[in-house]
Amino acid sequence: MEKRQLLSRLPSVDEALKDQRLFAFFETTARELVTDSVREVINNARQRILNGEALAEPDRDILIQEMVSLVRQKKRHSLTKAVNATGVVLHTNLGRACLSRAACENVIRTSEGYSTLEYDVKKGSRGSRHNHVEYLITKITGAEAAMVVNNNAAATMLCLSTLAEGQEVLVSRGELVEIGGSFRIPDIMKQSGATLYEVGTTNKTRIEDYQRGINEQTAAIMKVHTSNYRIIGFTAETSLEELAALGKKCGIPVLYDMGCGLMYDLQPYGICEPSVPESLRTGIDVILFSGDKLLGGPQAGILAGRKDLIDKMKRHPLARVLRVDKMTLAALEETFRAYLDPEKARTEIPVLAMLTASSQELKERAQQLALKLETQGGCSAEVVPVKDQTGGGSAPTVLLDGWAVAIENGIAPEKMERLLRSREVPIIARIIRERVHFDIRTIADNELDEITEAVSEITKSVEGGERQ
Structure with a gap:
């Protein structure tokens, strides 16, 4: 099919905006943001055709999905809540001290x-x-x-x-x-x-x-x-x-x-x-x-x-x-x-509570998370000892005895870590010995279900052939 024909099959901005999947955003999202996202996807598709990268007729459904995804991405705040599952209490990149x-x-x-x-x-x-x-x-x-x-x-x-x-x-x-x-x-x-x-x-x-x-x-x-x-x-x-x-x-x-x-x-x-x-x-x-x-x-x-x-x-x-x-x-x-x-x-004060938590308390909380992940998250989970850090340029030589939950769900750990990090509320975990670890010291009680839900959704969404 010639480039001119391919270009003619692209939807106009107004046509795309009539799709219910995009129209639904107008109740909660500025119209300009939705329109800009639609225009950007169409322009990108047009450029791929002109560059000879797209040789088949554009799939309207796929284009709409890209538009929806871009709107959601643009709606997301740049500065947002994150789950710190690294065991570094004063994590400079994650905002250091949590407020009481x-x-x-x-x-x-x-x-x-x-x-x-x-x-x-x-x-x-x-x-x-x-x-x-x-x-x-x-x-x-x-x-x-x-x-x-x-x-x-x-x-x-x-x-x-x-x-x-x-x-x-x-x-x-x-x-x-x-x-x-x-x-x-x-x-x-x-x-x-x-x-x-x-x-x-x-x-x-x-x-x-x-x-x-x-x-x-x-x-x-x-x-x-x-x-x-x-x-x-x-x-x-x-x-x-x-x-x-x-x-x-x-x-x-x-x-x-x-x-x-x-x-x-x-x-x-x-x-x-x-x-x-x-x-x-x-x-x-x-x-x-x-x-x-x-x-x-x-x-x-x-x-x-x-x-x-x-x-x-x-x-x-x-x-x-x-x-x-x-x-x-x-x-x-x-x-x-x-x-x-x-x-x-x-x-x-969260920083002090995290640093003074006993090993037994941390282990019990880790066992709670492991049980949730095994029964609801669709993965195998093991409670393992780890070394935590104060972070934030404090006590640089001190390693604290802590506990983490290591998981396996058939997904490559690098991919799992990336998918966790890509969620609307990013979950920042560590990879140790080829397994994703959730370090319990820096995880709040109300974040245990959030981690479980994330692991469950990721495990279900990744098909067997795409796991590695």
Whole structure:
């Protein structure tokens, strides 16, 4: 059949839109989105004919199916819920910390109408957004003052710009870290206007190295927690107590870029990370940490410490550039409020609940999922031991004992993993030893049925001849 004849058999946009399968979208979908999808499929089909790739008469039913599929694809939100079945608790690519139910409810309650973001109810006049969380942060950490910006890199930038622009900051060579996305401490320091003064060596930095580095240009001493790697072997590290004493002796502020933001003692659970309160008790002047790591809240950078230094940062022009919105503050306030009762925080903040879950609890939940998958999912399922991770640049050398469900359903594991990932609510799993694994530590109870349903639908939809 000639190209001209093939082209004439293609439906027009108006003809295609009359098909009930597409017409049904108009109740819930913008007409323009449906029309664009129809036009795109027809144009692609026309191009295949013109390029000589399509030699047979176009199948109208197949074209309509492509249009329906494209409409559904375009309707899907780019940022959407996902099921984390990897066992990595603070999975950076999957949004790091899950918010507590109370934090989510406070975000909705605060955001669906007007709020007192910058309004002082008592005075009936303009207020400060810093006040909403400062009291809670200082009460829980022991700091004199606190403020919040949009992430920890921003906190570092603001702190250095305020206290050390045009001057030097002493940092150990072993702490010149690179965080996610190739952001490096030296680069952030350069952008802040401060000058990096390296002391010590990669593996050993003693208090004497800092003492020798101090001069009339020194504005601050900064210690950076190596939260995403560890240097082991022939090493020496200067403690916060030593640095705090040196800073007070020389009248130089000591800054601690902590990163992880831990508030709860996780040592009984095998995670030996420094906590914010204990770090402040060493006498340092300012601590910087993230909201969406071990703290278990929204993305934020939190600065806490001496009131005169924090107040100075609040007045810096960058403070407005880097400030957070009402939704972040609402989630952060509720997260910190949970820490007023540490045991409540352990059970209600998802990150802490996941990290402190017992092996027996995880195994029992894994057995529940395995039973569901075998009876409803159409596959064989085995509960197996695995090693989980904290993630998010925290406790990099710690592997947690966990449990997962490994499945086999006749579908190649790579294909199964891809199909799970392609669902409207993506399910992100791991392949270990040629089997798809669902790691139970990071799976919520209400997601067990979701996984079961997904496995069942995929198993039924893939024909025997297409399984490999």
